[in-house]
Amino acid sequence: NAGVMQNPRHLVRRRGQEARLRCSPMKGHSHVYWYRQLPEEGLKFMVYLQKENIIDESGMPKERFSAEFPKEGPSILRIQQVVRGDSAAYFCASSPRPDVPDTQYFGPGTRLTVL
């Protein structure tokens, strides 16, 4: 059973471009979480999705950021008109059910660099 997959692993964008980050959860997992990590800091929660639904987006910036988890295919975190401050590592986690910590498995992350 493959773990959580994220791609690309590294992404370089110029200011003003769009960034699309993909997350394929573990097989059988219908809950996906996105976190952002700045260098030398802990992860910050962004959004929690179930299939086709956003459950909690309290950590997501109101502008330029959006997330989806369609019925088929990976979850997508989309950042429009990127700025230098968006440079960070973005981690996705998945779980078969919420509320139990050890069932939330993290992917390897996408490192976004904005030039």
Add this chain to the structure above:
Amino acid sequence: GESVGLHLPTLSVQEGDNSIINCAYSNSASDYFIWYKQESGKGPQFIIDIRSNMDKRQGQRVTVLLNKTVKHLSLQIAATQPGDSAVYFCAEIPYSSASKIIFGSGTRLSIRP
């Protein structure tokens, strides 16, 4: 507000010795406290958790202690090995949002041969 912080940003330990990583938290309304290990270039890996109604839990070579009186959490690693080198994060899941993990800022553990 919600806040999980660590006492020390770095910790250097002799191989074979025990490691103790400490964490202070400020939110009393948390259900779970968790320790994660993050190796360079990888995502966080769950180590051990403890519910708020417990004060101690043991795993393989690791022990987590929770002191609710002083809002303090610690991770003890027995017989530290080179493979334990990583950044360790304490984290919590508040009652108010059972699926949102709140991470602290991390302690880097390095092992001296």
